[in-house]
Amino acid sequence: MPREVLVLTMVAFSVAVGFGVLVPVLPVFAKHFGVSNFAASAVVSAFAAMRLAISPFCGRIIGALGTRATMTIGIFIVALSSAAAGFAPTYGWLLVMRGLGGIGSAMFTVSAMTLLLASVPPTMRGRATGTFQTGFLIGGMGGPALGALIAQIGLTAPFHFYAIMLLVAGSVAAMLLRREQHEVESKGEPPRPLGEVIRDIRFRAACMAGLSQGWNTLGMRNSLTPVFVTEALGRGTAWTGIAFASSAVVQTISLQPVGRFVDTVGRRPAIIGGAVVCGTCLITLPFTTSVWPFVAIMAVYGLGGACLGTAPAASVGDASGGRGGTPVAIFSMFTDTGAIIGPLTAGFLADRFSWTVAYGSGTLLFVVVIALAAVMPPGVPKDRSTPAEA
Secondary structure, three states, X not given: OOHHHHHHHHHHHHHHHXXXXXXXXXXXXXXXXXXXXXXXXXXXXXXXXXXXXXXXXXXXXXXXXXXXXXXXXXXXXXXXXXXXXXXXXXHHHHHHHHHHHHHHHHHHHHHHHHHHHHHOOHHHHHHHHHHHHHHHHHHHHHHHHHHHHHOOOOOOHHHHHHHHHHHHHHHHHHHHOOOOHHHOOOOOOOOOOHHHHHHOHHHHHHHHHXXXXXXXXXXXXXXXXXXXXHHOOOOOXXXXXXXXXXXXXXXXXXXXXXXXXXXXXXXXXXXXXXXXXXXHHHHHHHHOOOHHHHHHHHHHHHHHHHHHHHHHHHHHHHHHOOOOOHHHHHHHHHHHHHHHHHHHHHHHHHHHOOHHHHHHHHHHHHHHHHHHHOOOOOEOOOOOOOOOOO
């Protein structure tokens, strides 16, 4: 595995740990300013909204500054805004700092994925993406538990811990990622105009998969499922944590085998298989009446999440010729859009109709993913940097 992939994985781990530490205390810290629950939730939404707003410009920023500089600056913006949020004297200050953090987060995410895709040949993109995602998942699993301990020091302590972790990650990126985007060979692949990339069915299928993942995994699952556990199953919130942990463990274990599958068998069967698994789990979930089948379904969902966490990103790299930049930014926007709209839509459907209709909305998106992926070209693009076999 190239050095860039390993360094990016370490950076992803640091970012995920810090973010996981902050998540449990962020709404509580906002509430201590005497604001409503809606205003406290807006602190979380401001981060996601600014990520979405700045993403269209990330391609140009990368073109002007290069991938390493964009990623380092983005990480430092999140670090400094997090530290400043910890010193927030008012709710308005906190809200603005979280918005600035979203800008830096978008810069980091797009530039990191751009460098990742450009650093490996097509035949390694699945495994490289799986390795990168592993760093995020392991950090994300440990972060909340560590955050609960750090919060015992004070509500502002997690903000400063997050800032320190990000400063470490940014320093690692600055020191070890020496090559800029224009210095990275895309393994013999020709660059493609943006219009061609957008018309490529591989890119469209990947974007739809990103929208579905944002809607279901990042959005609806995290917002609606905890309520389902307490209201429909009549269980405590601890069971939500157990179910989410089982899903994360299965996904982490599956990432490397799935990455090899993506790089050898192809992107198309991985996307279709992941969408089938996730869609089936979602439509089955509201029919569970006890907690253990619920936990089992969430664990299986982790396998589908591993497929949809690797194959779509590899497909973006295939469609863009390994250059990333604006195509990666568009792909990221689809994921962020799903994460913002998904919880709101699912919550409305659950209130207006039923749990089945709410989870069915997520399943419907996966059906669209399957339809698009079904017409993708089979196999894996050849590594043009190596001589073709006679």
